[in-house]
Amino acid sequence: MKKLVIIFLINFNIISYALANNLLICEYDELYKTGCHIDDFIIGENLKFQMDFSTSYKFDCEGHDFQVGIITENGFYPMQRSQNVQKLVSTFQARASLKVLNPEKLYAKILNKNCELSILQSEQTPSIQTISNWNQEVKNIIQILSIYSESYQLAKNLIEINTWDKNKLTLFYDQVKKISNLFPQNLQLKLLLTSIENSLQNRPTLIQIDQSTKDNLIIYYQNKILDLINEGNKLIELSSYWKIKIDADLIKIINEIKMKLPQSLEK
Numbered sequence: 001m002k003k004l005v006i007i008f009l010i011n012f013n014i015i016s017y018a019l020a021n022n023l024l025i026c027e028y029d030e031l032y033k034t035g036c037h038i039d040d041f042i043i044g045e046n047l048k049f050q051m052d053f054s055t056s057y058k059f060d061c062e063g064h065d066f067q068v069g070i071i072t073e074n075g076f077y078p079m080q081r082s083q084n085v086q087k088l089v090s091t092f093q094a095r096a097s098l099k100v101l102n103p104e105k106l107y108a109k110i111l112n113k114n115c116e117l118s119i120l121q122s123e124q125t126p127s128i129q130t131i132s133n134w135n136q137e138v139k140n141i142i143q144i145l146s147i148y149s150e151s152y153q154l155a156k157n158l159i160e161i162n163t164w165d166k167n168k169l170t171l172f173y174d175q176v177k178k179i180s181n182l183f184p185q186n187l188q189l190k191l192l193l194t195s196i197e198n199s200l201q202n203r204p205t206l207i208q209i210d211q212s213t214k215d216n217l218i219i220y221y222q223n224k225i226l227d228l229i230n231e232g233n234k235l236i237e238l239s240s241y242w243k244i245k246i247d248a249d250l251i252k253i254i255n256e257i258k259m260k261l262p263q264s265l266e267k
Helices: 103-107 128-156 158-163 166-182 187-200 211-241 249-260
Strands: 005-010 013-017 024-028 033-038 041-045 051-060 068-072 075-078 086-092 095-100 116-126
Touching: 033 103, 041 051, 041 086, 041 116, 068 086, 075 086, 086 095, 116 128, 128 158, 128 166, 128 211, 128 249, 166 187, 166 211, 187 211, 211 249
Parallel strands: none
Antiparallel strands: 005 013, 024 033, 041 095, 051 086, 051 116, 068 075, 068 095
């Protein structure tokens, strides 16, 4: 089985090309080709994200009616006969390879000796769906980073919690509740939630928070923010390499948040 030649430039980017001799293999008799088959040929497989492959090929053959093309998880892309080099764009992530739809017709004695099917070159770019996914991820990261950044600042200033207005307290309550659901055995978080609930219901209560709870909240938000920054930077690198425009606010918010974090925590 022949495979596309792949050159790895960096860990998440690939530039690929392929050169293949005539993939239409036949045995000869005196006048015609007979007993033909198409060599197995993989255009690509197991990609990190969905790509568009522009494949240059030459399919020059008369006196036959078999169909050949590129098969992927997204469907069949037929190749057209011509004396000239042509291009075919296929979209896939899992696997793309050559396929003959009616291979039984390759065994009839009707193929001319000059029949040719050659893969000359294949170039790849992120698909429309991949670019759309990246842009949606960027929007999600911007939104979640904003929320975590605000919660992080609140956690750093818990000494002032009893002076917060209702909106600020509600925002903090929602965030602490999410953390409490992740750590159901943490009694300090449960007590904190109860105190905030009482305060939101206008019951005269003083919200008490011990130092370990404060530290745990700060560390939790720091880790969440750093993970999101790491994901955002990967998207920025991808978009830069493939020359794809993404929301510039991502770079802006990452730089702003990094300035608020302890320098020793920056990745």
